[in-house]
Amino acid sequence: MHVVYPAVLAALLFSIGVYGVLARRNTILVLMSVELMLNAVNLNLVAFDVWLRDTLHGGQVLTLFVIVIAAAELGLGLAIVLAVFRNRRTVEIDHVRDLSERDDPPGQAGEAPEPAPVPARDGAS
Amino acid sequence: MTAAAPGLWPPTPQEVVFLFLGLVAAGSALLVVTTKQIVHAALWLVVSFGALAGCYLVLTAEFVAWVQVLIYVGAVVVLLLFGIMLTRAPIGRSADLDSGNRIAALVVAAGTAAVLVTTVVAGFSQVYTPLVPGQGAAGSLGASIFRNWVLPFEALSVLLLAALIGAIVLSRTDIGGKD
Structure with missing residues (x-):
């Protein structure tokens, strides 16, 4: 097995993930693209572990660790997405821009009214 | 690694299988990031992860392959489907899954792919390693x-x-x- 085949495949998968993260608007699709990027890294780790014959199996063990971390990340990410959806009724990334440096609309320079604050939690619902 | 390393072309039978699985993985990954239906994206993700598990099997990393099937195909995709369901995503074709910066994303992704593929090919095009079963x-x-x-x-x-x-x-x- 030439190492260049898995390495090129991993590079392509990583680029596809980069495209997905940048181009998608739905947060869950962004999370899927992040998983694609993590899988590209895993493929690299496995390929180089097989090539280098590590006696400690560092590459494959690290692959298992990355898989576990990816699962934890996805669980937390989906919890955050659900919290955002509960508070704002949207999961679209470019609608959640409270922390952005927004351009003030002309005519109201500096005094742009903030949108009505959304209650942080539903309370007993 | 060895002196009698076969050339890059024609590929060995293992490499043919790997290339086929890699083609499936990359193609379905491309469908994940381009499809207009969000549930289909999750299902194409299953295909991509499954093909990647096949790639791990070809690379003799069998335990990693089964962990990949268990966690990614089994748990992660189900979690994503639950997330899609709970956020009441539009089931069916919807046009607003992509944001407005698709062109910029395409440029960045193509640049990333170009840089990574050139580097990897320049660095590892001569490296050959025979596959020994049972390593993983x-x-x-x-x-x-x-x-x-x-x-x-x-x-x-x-x-x-x-x-x-x-x-x-x-x-x-x-x-x-x-x-």
Whole structure:
């Protein structure tokens, strides 16, 4: 097995993930693209572990660790997405821009009214 | 590694299988990031992860392959489907899954692919390694984890517990802050 085949495949998968993260608007699709990027890294780790014959199996063990971390990340990410959806009724990334440096609309320079604050939690619902 | 390494072309039978699986993985990954239906994206993700598990099998990393099937295909995609369901995503074709910066994303992704593929091909085009079965079997990998990597393993278990508690706290509405 030439190492260049898995390495090129991993590079392509990583680029596809980069495209997905940048181009998608739905947060869950962004999370899927992040998983694609993590899988590209895993493929690299496995390929180089097989090539280098590590006696400690560092590459494959690290692959298992990355898989576990990816699962934890996805669980937390989906919890955050659900919290955002509960508070704002949207999961679209470019609608959640409270922390952005927004351009003030002309005519109201500096005094742009903030949108009505959304209650942080539903309370007993 | 050896002097009698076969050339890059024609590929060996293992490489033919790997290239086929890689083509499936990359094609379905491309469909994940371009499809207009969000549920289809999750299902194409299953195909991509499954093909990647096949790639791991060809690379003799069989334990990693089965873990990939169990966790990614089994758990992660189900979690994503639950997320899609709970956020009431539009089921069916919807036009607003892509944001407005598709062109910029395409440029960045193409640049990333160009840089990575050139670097990798320049660096590893001559490297050949024969595949020895049994290298990534559960026995040797488990011995390695519990002999040499036991401290990261335990740290990871603590991290997983923290992530679990964090997800519970984030998703329950009746645990408010003390304000």
